[in-house]
Amino acid sequence: MTTAPLPWILHLDMDAFYASVEQRDEPRYRGRPVIIGGGDRGVVATCSYEARKFGVRSAMPISEARRLCPQAIYVMPRMAHYQEVSQTVMQVLHSYSPLVEQASIDEAYLDFTGLELVESDVRARAQRLQAEVKEATGLSCSLGLAPVKFLAKIASDMHKPAGVTVLAHHAVPAFLARLPVGKIPGVGKQTGLVLETLSVHYAADILRYPREFWERKLGKAGLALYERAQGIDPRPVTPYTEPKSESAENTFDADTSDPAVLARWLFAQAERVGARLRKGGRKGRTITLKMKFSDFTQITRSRTLPTATNTTRVIYETALALLHEQKNTQRLRLIGLGVSQFGEVPRQLGFFDTPEDPREAKLDATLDALREKFGPAAIVRGRIL
Ligand SMILES: [Mg+2]
Known part of the structure; x- marks a missing residue:
């Protein structure tokens, strides 16, 4: 056997x-x-x-x-x-x-x-x-x-x-009995408070309530929590294959052509895409803007920069420039942006090329650290558009 x-x-x-x-x-x-x-x-x-x-x-x-x-x-x-x-x-x-x-x-x-x-x-x-x-x-x-x-x-x-x-495998049950729930990855402040009101202090305490209870209380996260309490984590080790692009898009509740609204969405998307690139230490040279109109037709417009970037401001401003060039009057049902062409391409800086602004990189790093610690919703960059 x-x-x-x-x-x-x-x-x-x-x-x-x-x-x-x-x-x-x-x-x-x-x-x-x-x-x-x-x-x-x-x-x-x-x-x-x-x-x-x-x-x-x-x-x-x-x-x-x-x-x-x-x-x-x-x-x-x-x-x-x-x-x-x-x-x-x-x-x-x-x-x-x-x-x-x-x-x-x-x-x-x-x-x-x-x-x-x-x-x-x-x-x-x-x-x-x-x-x-x-x-x-x-x-x-x-x-x-x-x-x-x-x-x-x-x-x-x-x-x-x-x-x-x-x-070791045989030590897991005893370990879970003494593991404070706050140590389980994914249990943040919010979930922590819920668990506290239920007097759930250690991972094993989670099993005092049935699976259905956690599903009702916390949805998918509740089910995962119930699994963790038993030492179950079905996620496999997945070898990383580098994506060819990073992108974000949003569909609106109501179609819009309001430039201020569109700019705000683009900014939020640039922030998300930029943060993902920075986390992976990647930079891309091509910025793509995607627009889907109220009649469901769709166009994309791209610009390739002289140097690769992962700075929120550069991604945002490039996408915004592409949007303005469209002189579009139709209403949009979706807007999105993407960054591709990864890898720093060695080349001489031309007269009109601006190297990455270290102040912008610093600001991005600061906000990334805050989001990492407190969650994506915790920090919204104060900005007048
Ligand atoms: Mg470390």
């Missing part, structure tokens, strides 16, 4: 990634509090462990960080550089499993299922991987190993920095 191989998912999370890169590159920063974030009105993107001792946290306003830790070294983020380092990390990971899913610039899942069966083997393999990442980049990472994705993610956070945490 053969038994199916036990599933093992590894989650890798780089330790204080941006700050560690800066400390690696600049010996004077080592052993000192380093805070990555833009300007006096920005927020903390990442900070070194030395800064965390002072209570500094990511997504905290820089002004507050300065109050808590005035002696810290404040550094502007260098995203393109971090992206390069990230690629080196991912290359190492690909030699450890055929199934690697990059979850963000400094996080990835690997599927070890079928490669190793015994707990001690899995740990040894993870430790080799960790050492190799260190050798290739000079940086430390923390690893979590568990039967499913969400538990692997929780595990990687348990012994930071430089931790390797293995949550």
